[in-house]
Amino acid sequence: MSWYVPLGPEPEDARPWPGPEPEDAIPKPLRAEKASPSTVPGLAYAARRSGASTRTAAAVRLTRINVCSLLSLVLLVLCPPAAIVFGGLGLRQIRRSGERGFGLAVFGIAAGALLTLLLALAVFVLFVLFAFPPQQ
DSSP: OOOOOOSOOOOOEEESSSSOOGGGSSSSOOOOOOTHHHHSTHHHHHHHHHHHHHHHHHHHHHOOOOOHHHHHHHHHHHHHHHHHHHHHHHHHHHHOOOBBOOHHHHHHHHHHHHHHHHHHHHHHHHHHHSSOOOOO
16 A cells, blocks of 8 residues: 655645545554554563563563663773773663663673772882893
8 A cells, every 4th residue: 555645735636535534544653562462562461471470570571671781791801990980880771661681781890890909009000020130
């Protein structure tokens, strides 16, 4: 079905049907449906597997993962101190919004702290080795 969009006043005989426009010719606005086993594929199966009610499974399944907690994991490789900062921001946002990703944020903070300490130790050792070379 193609939609006819007039660019100006149209003559009466240009319409594909006579008379006023039918109600179903005007598109209805799209509405988001509530999550239920009939609207979300696999939701009933997930609820049965977890032993939770369908409503609880819908709430858990449809929540988002916090972006800052994901960024803390990515920044572990690139810049460990930034992973600590983004992990902390993620924890604060998770407490406020109820998003998922608490474990990711905690892991980002812990691993970021460990890698930052190892990086600081490596920089210190390299500084000592090159600043004070062994005398012969």
